[in-house]
Amino acid sequence: MAVTNGTHGHFKANPSLVVTADHQIRMEEAPIHEPGPGEVLLHIKVTGICGSDVHFWKHGRIGDLTIDGDCILGHEPAGVVLKKGADVTHLEPGVPCGHCFLCTGGRPNLCQDVAFAGVYPYHGTIQRYKVHPAKFAHRLPDNVTFDSAALLEPLSVAMHALRITPITMGTPVAVFGAGPIGLLTMASAAKVRDLFERKGWESSAGRTEYDMPNVVLECTGIESSIATAAFTVRRGGSINVVGVSSRPSINNIPFMHMSLAEIQLRFINRYHDTWPAALRALEGGLIDPTKVDGLVTHRFKLEDAIDAMNLVAGITKPAPGERVVKVQIVDELEVEIP
Incomplete structure (x- = not known):
């Protein structure tokens, strides 16, 4: 609050x-x-x-x-x-x-x-x-x-997801979902890229596995999107599901593909201790408040x-x-x- x-x-x-x-x-x-x-x-x-x-x-x-x-x-x-x-x-x-x-x-x-x-x-x-x-x-x-x-509440979700995601400088990341959580996750993960800049997949990720993202932040909670993430992330990569589903369970996860590729799948639940950091990010301009308002x-x-x-x-x-x-x-x- x-x-x-x-x-x-x-x-x-x-x-x-x-x-x-x-x-x-x-x-x-x-x-x-x-x-x-x-x-x-x-x-x-x-x-x-x-x-x-x-x-x-x-x-x-x-x-x-x-x-x-x-x-x-x-x-x-x-x-x-x-x-x-x-x-x-x-x-x-x-x-x-x-x-x-x-x-x-x-x-x-x-x-x-x-x-x-x-x-x-x-x-x-x-x-x-x-x-x-x-x-x-x-x-x-x-x-x-x-x-x-x-x-600040959805921004806190995004910041918590990034805090527990294995991202370092230069890590290629894909964000699935263009709703508030997905857009705020993009804004938090990549300050250098304009929040509303539209870039094609080929220009941002490339065609070969080497160019594919090491991390996918899945911000929809939709079963088909999670499955797509499994075939988008490179082998040895990580999928972090930030989105929430109204369904109690999902079934069509490509288990063997993820197992053989050692793809990690983890989930995010809300946030903790993120509001002060989110406020400082807005106050100091690390995240532009006008872009958030947008x-x-x-x-x-x-x-x-x-x-x-x-x-x-x-x-x-x-x-x-x-x-x-x-x-x-x-x-x-x-x-x-x-």
């Missing part, structure tokens, strides 16, 4: 986007809670829609994560601190439970007790006001907009959140010539400051 400081005024209604266990979405009025010790009350200014939000709506689950009751969606937010609870003196990251072997071993993203916003039973950020643990809130630099800050192709008012979901899900088609990359929900309400 990326935030700036503010003071609370007279709070308005709290519209929220709720998904139900029977695969419906609707706008509801959510309660506005007082922040307790170690918590802050936030005005959510921007939330990006993730493919997982659509998965939860349409399929009711992602792997073992299931929608068993009403849940407010959203986990790519940026906002303003309106009110602080007791004991909140600073804003810095924390960990989900802090005591299991995964948390104490520095891998809290794998903790089975993780509390993740927008995943049942924890309400998400497609609402106006949300109480949130202060230790998970990060102060925004002055040069980072709310729109850019709402992309990923946002559509913006909707909070009250029109269902229209935004329909566009991401493909129910509503974009205008001719438009493409949908990242859709954000923006709350334009100006909260009164006393």
